[in-house]
Amino acid sequence: MKMGKKHLISLVTVLSISLSLLAGCSQQGGGTDKGESEEKGKDSLVVATMSETPTLGAYDHNSVAGDYMNKLTYSTLFRTDADLNPEPSLVDTYENTSDTEWLFHLKQGVKFHDGSELTAEDVAASITYSKTCPEVNLYNRCILTVEAVDNYTVKIVTDGPSATLLYDLCHHANAILPKKLLDSGNDFNENPIGSGPFQFVEWKRGDSVEFKAFEDYFGGAPAIKSMTWKIIPEGSSRTIALEAGEVDMIIEVEAMDVERIESSDEFTLLKHDSTNINWLMLNNEKPGLDNQNVRHAINSAINRDDIIAAALNGIATPVYSASPMGMLGSTDEGADTFDVKKAQEYMDASGVDPASVEMSIICSNDTKKRAAEVIQANLSEIGINCEIESMDLATYLSATADGNYTASIGGYSPSDMVSYLVGVYHSKSIGGANTTRLNDPEVDALIDQAAATVDPAAREVILKQATVRLNELCSQVSLYQSVLLRAYDSDLQGVAINAGGHIRFEDISWKA
Missing domain, CATH: 3.40.190.10 (Periplasmic binding protein-like II)
Structure with missing residues (x-):
């Protein structure tokens, strides 16, 4: 059984015009x-x-830059196709034998770079090991057991019906490594x-x-x-x-x-x-930013159109909802819009002195820095003063994952809505991609319910409820969706x- 997914993604446009090369x-x-x-x-x-x-390495990061490298050197059981649907890669055929049990029959004769043959033992060892890695195990937490039935057959048992398993098996978190190297303690970074x-x-x-x-x-x-x-x-x-x-x-x-x-x-x-959504991340554990009205004030004060013009030369789409546009369950219901007067009303209702809100927006590239400069000017209109701090990607990822920051420009590239919500908003992802450190039992319950709902129509209803709740909480400020x-x-x-x-x-x- 192969699961589909609803997308509203445009076709590739290729542009090429004639003129002379710029000299220099x-x-x-x-x-x-x-x-x-x-x-x-x-x-x-x-x-x-x-x-x-x-x-x-494949299991010790959750970054796009690392994923580029991983896609070159590692293979996974599945991979995403042109429409972001999972398609077999290392898998030849597969069966969903019950609500919780899957059998995957591997392609035979697949070689690792060291010349050894890839077998079911390597698959079982890789996913079992990855489940111990906090940076990526949100992509295999639904897996209770994975075992080699024979040399080329793998059985995976999930903790309930899973709407995301095949998508998760596309992720570098479930890259297949040689068991003998895992057992010997090989440093896959080196x-x-x-x-x-x-x-x-x-x-x-x-x-x-x-x-x-x-x-x-x-x-x-x-x-x-x-x-x-x-x-x-x-x-x-x-x-x-x-x-x-x-x-x-x-x-x-x-x-x-x-x-x-x-x-x-x-x-x-x-x-x-793209499905890539970019935000102003706010650490909800910091004074001032732990106030929902303050976060709504920040959200309402930011002019997305100005950010897109200044940072992206107009090449992006403004986003106001907590979830990406065009994905199952996305909605603007309850989302703030750009309204400086409303922002001031939120600030007044918060009871927080805007001058007391400490915000240093960390950025890892020039585009983010240009966006932060617009945000800095916008927030000054409601009395919040921001600093802008630049740092390399590795330091940025560490600081935001550990909660050692107040604000940051970041983003996420989801292949499906459930995985996105799990990664960005579920409390079990604090320390990973949930950099706002949101911990809301209602959000967690809705995400868990959606993850266990295989029927797309029923799942869409739950995902919309989760998005409306997230728009209400406003744990971070969605800015734009990239081209x-x-x-x-x-x-x-x-x-x-x-x-x-x-x-x-x-x-x-x-x-x-």
């Missing part, structure tokens, strides 16, 4: 022209990315051995991560034989590196450079609506993304 020297040094780029060979790829992964399409070669901290094609990949050897991910935090520097031929693809395109990239037929700009932007050399083919932002690099090649 690269801020990364040593600019090259198009001809020199081609001399690198038609089987190598250099990718520019904004943030450095906090780890190469030695990330999996069965993915690419093998790890070298990580130069602060600079780059290098991979090579895994020729025995069960999906077929990738056409790209050598791939380097260059860490370039500054947006315009990534654009310059693409123009100079130093990189072939940009993962996070600087929104202010979109027209510039579109103006050249040397490059292709790919746009895709995914990817730019790449027009001689590349096979580049495609889904609404979660995933690119299958094993499908990419250079035109002959």
